[in-house]
Amino acid sequence: MIPETIFNLIEDASHVVLATHIHPDGDALGSLFGLGDILEAQGKKVFRYLDEPVSHLYDFLPTIPFASTDLDAALQFAEQANAEKGKIVAIALDCGDAERLGEARDRLLSIEPFIVIDHHRGHRDFGDHLWLESECSSTGEMVYELALALGAKVSLDAAFCLYVAIVTDTGSFRYESTSPRTLRIAADLIEMGVKPNEVAESVYDNYTLARLRLMEKVLATLAVYGDGQIGLISVTEDMLERSGASSDDVEGFINYPRSLSSVQVAGFIKEVKKGTVSVSLRAKGKIDVAKIATGFGGGGHKNAAGFRFSGKSIEDVQALVLDALNQAIA
Amino acid sequence: MIPETIFNLIEDASHVVLATHIHPDGDALGSLFGLGDILEAQGKKVFRYLDEPVSHLYDFLPTIPFASTDLDAALQFAEQANAEKGKIVAIALDCGDAERLGEARDRLLSIEPFIVIDHHRGHRDFGDHLWLESECSSTGEMVYELALALGAKVSLDAAFCLYVAIVTDTGSFRYESTSPRTLRIAADLIEMGVKPNEVAESVYDNYTLARLRLMEKVLATLAVYGDGQIGLISVTEDMLERSGASSDDVEGFINYPRSLSSVQVAGFIKEVKKGTVSVSLRAKGKIDVAKIATGFGGGGHKNAAGFRFSGKSIEDVQALVLDALNQAIA
Numbered sequence: 142m143i144p145e146t147i148f149n150l151i152e153d154a155s156h157v158v159l160a161t162h163i164h165p166d167g168d169a170l171g172s173l174f175g176l177g178d179i180l181e182a183q184g185k186k187v188f189r190y191l192d193e194p195v196s197h198l199y200d201f202l203p204t205i206p207f208a209s210t211d212l213d214a215a216l217q218f219a220e221q222a223n224a225e226k227g228k229i230v231a232i233a234l235d236c237g238d239a240e241r242l243g244e245a246r247d248r249l250l251s252i253e254p255f256i257v258i259d260h261h262r263g264h265r266d267f268g269d270h271l272w273l274e275s276e277c278s279s280t281g282e283m284v285y286e287l288a289l290a291l292g293a294k295v296s297l298d299a300a301f302c303l304y305v306a307i308v309t310d311t312g313s314f315r316y317e318s319t320s321p322r323t324l325r326i327a328a329d330l331i332e333m334g335v336k337p338n339e340v341a342e343s344v345y346d347n348y349t350l351a352r353l354r355l356m357e358k359v360l361a362t363l364a365v366y367g368d369g370q371i372g373l374i375s376v377t378e379d380m381l382e383r384s385g386a387s388s389d390d391v392e393g394f395i396n397y398p399r400s401l402s403s404v405q406v407a408g409f410i411k412e413v414k415k416g417t418v419s420v421s422l423r424a425k426g427k428i429d430v431a432k433i434a435t436g437f438g439g440g441g442h443k444n445a446a447g448f449r450f451s452g453k454s455i456e457d458v459q460a461l462v463l464d465a466l467n468q469a470i471a
Numbered sequence: 472m473i474p475e476t477i478f479n480l481i482e483d484a485s486h487v488v489l490a491t492h493i494h495p496d497g498d499a500l501g502s503l504f505g506l507g508d509i510l511e512a513q514g515k516k517v518f519r520y521l522d523e524p525v526s527h528l529y530d531f532l533p534t535i536p537f538a539s540t541d542l543d544a545a546l547q548f549a550e551q552a553n554a555e556k557g558k559i560v561a562i563a564l565d566c567g568d569a570e571r572l573g574e575a576r577d578r579l580l581s582i583e584p585f586i587v588i589d590h591h592r593g594h595r596d597f598g599d600h601l602w603l604e605s606e607c608s609s610t611g612e613m614v615y616e617l618a619l620a621l622g623a624k625v626s627l628d629a630a631f632c633l634y635v636a637i638v639t640d641t642g643s644f645r646y647e648s649t650s651p652r653t654l655r656i657a658a659d660l661i662e663m664g665v666k667p668n669e670v671a672e673s674v675y676d677n678y679t680l681a682r683l684r685l686m687e688k689v690l691a692t693l694a695v696y697g698d699g700q701i702g703l704i705s706v707t708e709d710m711l712e713r714s715g716a717s718s719d720d721v722e723g724f725i726n727y728p729r730s731l732s733s734v735q736v737a738g739f740i741k742e743v744k745k746g747t748v749s750v751s752l753r754a755k756g757k758i759d760v761a762k763i764a765t766g767f768g769g770g771g772h773k774n775a776a777g778f779r780f781s782g783k784s785i786e787d788v789q790a791l792v793l794d795a796l797n798q799a800i801a
Contacts, residue, residue, distance in 0.1 A: 313643040314657070315671035321658035327644070328651035328658070341645035342755065348730045350695060356727075357690035363683055397686075400678045425672060 143283075143290055147256055147270050150230050151180075152291060156222035158188045158215050158231040160249055162241035165191065167199060167309025167344065169235040172258075172280040174204050175302035176234065179284070179293045186227075188218040192243040196389050201343040202305065203298040212245045219252045230254055233268060235280035237261035258283055263440055278318040281306025285326050300333040304340050313341070317444065354384035359394050365401065371466045372398025375410040377455060388413040399423045405470060406430060408462050410455060418458040419449040428469045436465065473613075473620055477586055477600050480560050481510075482621060486552035488518045488545050488561040490579055492571035495521065497529060497639025497674065502564040502588075502610040504534050505632035509614070509623045516557075518548040522573040528719075531673040532635065533628040542575045549582045560584055563598060565610035567591035588613055608648040611636025615656050630663040634670050643671070684714035689724050695731065701796045702728030705740040705785060718743040729753045735800060736760060738792050740785060748788040749779040758799045766795065 151157070157180050161169040177187045189208040209215065222229040231252035237259055239246055249255075255268035260277040277283055281303045288295050295303075307327055311319045314327070331337060358380045365372050376391055391411060398407035406428045409421040420437070422430035423445055430446040439448025450458055481487070487510050491499040507517045519538040539545065552559040561582035567589055569576055579585075585598035590607040607613055611633045618625050625633075637657055641649045644657070661667060688710045695702050706721055721741065728737035736758045739751040750767070752760035753775055760776040769778025780788050 312671070313645055314667060315643055315675070317666065317668040319661070319667040321661045324654040324658035324661065328654035331649070331651045331654065336647070337644060337649040338647040341642075345645070346730045346734075346755070347732045350693075350699070350731060350733075353690055353693055353727060353731065357687055357693075360683060360687035360690065363680075363687075365680060369680070397683055400676045401680060401683070402677045403680075404676075425676070 143287055144270065144272050147258075147272050148287075148290055150254055150256060150270065151232070151287070153228050154180075154185060154230045155227035156186045156188075156218065156229040158190055158219055158229070158249075158252055159234065160190045160215075160231065160236070160242060160245070161234045162236040163192045163243040165193075165195075165199075165235075168279045168281055168306040170195060170199050170202055171302040171304075171306025171309065172234040172284045174202050174208075175281065175299045175306065176232070176284045176287070177207065178204055178296055178299040178302065179288045179291070182294050182296060182299075183291065186218075186222070188215050190215040190245070190249070192245060197349070198347060198389055198392065199305075201347065202302060204302075212248060216248060216252070230256055231268075232256045232258060234258050234284070235260070237263065238265045239267035258287070262442055276318075276320070278316070278320060278323040279307045279310035281310065282323055282326055285330070295330075295333055297334045300330045300335050301340065304330045304335045304337070305344060308340055309344060349386070349390065351384050351386040352390040355380060355386040355390050356394065358384060359391070360397060363398060365398075365404070366463060367467055367470050369401065369403030370405040370470045371408070371463070372401050372404040372406075373408045373410065373459065373463065374398050375412075375455060375459065377412045378415060381413065395421050395423050399425070406466055408466065410459050410462060412455040417449060417451055418453055418455050419447060420458065420462055421445075421447045422462075422466075428466075433465050433469060437461075473617055474600065474602055477588075477602050478617075478620055480584055480586060480600065481562070481617070483558050484510075484515055484560045485557035486516045486518075486548065486559045488520060488549055488559070488579075488582055489564065490520045490545075490561065490566070490572065490575070491564045492566040493522045493573040495523075495525075495529075495565075498609045498611055498636040499565040500525060500529050500532055501632040501634075501636025501639070502614045504532050504538070505611065505629045505636065506562070506564065506614045506617070507537065508534055508626055508629040508632065509618045509621070512624050512626060512629075513621065516548075516552070518545050520545040520575070520579070522575060526719075528677060529635075531677070532632060534632075542578060546578060546582070560586055561598075562586045562588060564588050564614070565590070567593065568595045569597035588617070606648075606650070608646070608650060608653040609637045609640035611640065612653055612656055615660070625660075625663055627664045630660045630665045631670065634660045634665045634667070635674060638670055639674060643675075679716070679720065681714050681716040682720040685710060685716040685720055686724065688714060689721070690727060693728060695728075695734070696793060697797055697800050699731065699733030700735040700800050701738070701793070702731050702734040702736075703738045703740065703789065703793065704728050705742070705789065707742045707785060708745060711743065725751050725753050729755070736796055738796065740789055740792060742785045747779060747781055748783055748785050749777060750788065750792055751775075751777045752792075752796075758796075763795050763799060767791075 177189045257268040257271045262275040362375045395409040407423045411419045424430045429443045434446035434448045437448040507519045587598040587601045592605045692705045725739040737753045741749045754760045759773045761771045764776035764778045767778040
C-alpha cells in the first residue's frame with residue numbers, strides 16, 4: 142500500500158522530476174517512462190532525468206525523446222516550478238541506495254520533497270519519503286498500483302512501459318518474486334492493449350551481432366568445478382573490443398552457466414574496465430550468495446548478488462571467487 | 472466454455488483413460504498428469520497412457536510412475552470398467568490430429584466415448600466429442616477450466632503440472648497466445664503453492680555442459696546476409712560428436728540468429744545424420760517462411776517452417792537456402 146503522505150504529495154504536485162539509478166535497466170526505464178506518461182496525462186509537468194542516454198537494449202521504449210541527461214535543466218525546471226508557486230516533487234524510482242543516483246546525487250536530492258519508490262531488499266533509506274515494497278517483483282508493479290490509486294488513465298504507451306518493467310525484472314515471470322499480483326497486473330496491462338509477444342520481441346530479440354560474437358567468446362571461458370556444482374564464465378575488455386560489443390551486451394550471460402542442471406551456483410567475472418573486476422553470482426537456493434558477496438564488500442539477495450575489486454587481476458579474482466564458492470558448496 | 476455433453480461424461484465417469492500426442496511436450500505431459508491427478512482426487516480410476524517413456528527434459532513432473540506405455544493394459548482397463556458396469560471415457564489431450572496418437576490410434580479410438588480436448592488451430596476433428604479452444608494458450612489452461620467446472624480439488628502436484636503445461640506452451644508467457652486469462656490462471660496456480668522459479672528451473676535449467684559446448688560451436692557459424700536481414704547458423708554431426716551433445720541439444724538455437732534486431736528471417740541448417748540436411752526457418756512477420764519451405768517440399772507456419780534434403784552437402788543446402796532467402800527479402 143502506498144503511504145498516504147507520498148500519495149498526497151504526488152496527487153497535489155504540479156511539477157515532477159523523475160530519476161532512477163545509474164545504468165538503468167528495464168524496470169528503471171519502464172517505470173520512469175511509464176510513470177512520466179501517467180503523470181503527464183494527469184496534467185502535470187514532468188522532467189524525466191537520466192544519468193546517461195538510454196541503452197540500445199531499451200531503445201524501443203516510447204517517449205524516450207522526452208528524457209534528458211541535462212542535470213542543470215532538471216534543477217532549473219524545479220526552480221521555475223517554485224518561482225511559479227507550483228508544487229514540485231522529485232521521485233527516484235527503483236533506486237536502492239543514494240549512491241546509485243550517480244554523480245547527480247547531491248544536486249538531485251536538493252529538490253524537495255524527494256520521494257523514493259523502490260522494491261529492493263536491503264534498500265538503504267535516503268530522500269524525504271520512502272515507499273518500499275520489498276516483496277514486489279518490480280518497481281513497475283508499484284507504479285501500476287500508484288496509477289490505480291491516482292485513478293489515472295494508463296495509456297497504451299504507459300502500459301507497455303510497465304509491462305517491460307515487470308517482464309525484465311522477473312525474467313519473463315520466472316523469478317521467485319513473481320507473485321499472483323504480478324501476473325494479475327500483467328493480465329490487466331494486456332487488457333489495455335499490450336501484446337506480450339511484441340514486448341518479448343522488443344526485449345529479447347533486440348541484440349546486435351557483436352553481442353552474439355561476444356557470447357561465443359564468453360561461452361568458450363565456461364568452466365565447471367566441484368562436481369559440476371559451480372559454473373564460471375568471464376569476460377575481458379579485450380573480448381569486448383575484439384567482438385565490437387559494449388559492456389551492456391553481457392546482460393543475461395550469467396544464465397548460461399546457471400542453466401546447467403548440475404550447477405548450484407554460477408559466477409560471472411567481468412573485467413570491463415582495466416583495473417576493475419566485478420563479479421555476479423547466481424544461486425539456485427542451496428547456497429546464499431548474498432553472504433559471499435557481503436564477505437567481499439558487495440551485496441544482493443540470497444540467489445543473486447555481486448561485488449567488485451579494484452587493482453586485482455582477473456585471474457586473482459577468479460581464484461578468490463572459486464575458493465569462496467568451493468567452501469560454500471562443501 | 473466446456474461443452475455440456477463433455478462435462479457430463481467426465482463428471483459421471485468412474486474410469487478414465489488419458490492419452491496425448493506422440494513425442495509429448497510440456498503441455499501434453501503437464502495436461503495429462505495434471506488431469507490424471509485431478510480426476511483421481513475425485514475418486515475416479517485413471518489410466519495414464521503414453522506412447523513412449525517421458526523424455527529426460529520432463530523427468531521432474533510428478534506422478535510419472537503412474538503412467539504406462541502398455542496399450543494392452545489400457546484396453547484391459549477399459550474392458551474391465553465395462554465388465555464392472557462402470558462408466559468409462561477416453562480423453563485425448565493436446566492432440567490436433569488422430570495421426571498424432573501414433574500407432575495406438577485405432578485401438579485407443581475403440582474406447583467409447585472418446586473425448587478430445589485440444590487448443591491447436593487447424594485441429595482435425597476425430598473421436599466422438601470435441602472441446603476445441605483455438606484461442607487458448609495451452610491445453611493446460613483448458614484442464615484448469617475443467618477442474619473449476621468439476622469443483623475439483625487441485626493438489627499442488629496437479630497445479631505444478633498445469634503451470635508447466637502453460638509455461639512451456641507460451642514460452643514463459645512470451646507468445647502471442649498469452650491472454651489475460653492465461654496470466655490469471657497462472658496467478659491462481661501460484662496461490663495454490665506453485666513456485667514459478669521452481670518451474671522455470673525445472674524447465675529451463677535442465678541443460679548439459681555438452682549443450683553449451685555445442686552452442687559455442689554453433690554460434691561460431693553465425694553469418695548474416697542481406698544487410699543483416701538474414702541470419703544463418705549451422706550444425707554438423709562432427710560438432711555434435713566433438714561436444715558430446717545429442718541432436719535434442721540444438722533445441723532453441725534458432726532463437727540466437729532470430730534475436731538479432733536486424734534479422735527478418737533466421738535459418739538453422741542441420742546435418743545431424745550424414746546424408747540428410749534439415750533446415751528450420753523462423754521469421755518475424757515480414758517474410759512468409761511456410762512458402763519457402765513448401766517450395767523445398769517441407770511445410771509449416773508463416774513464422775516457423777522447415778524442410779529437409781537427402782544426398783546434398785551442407786554447403787550446397789546453405790547456398791540454396793541463402794538464395795531463396797535473398798529472393799524473399801528482395
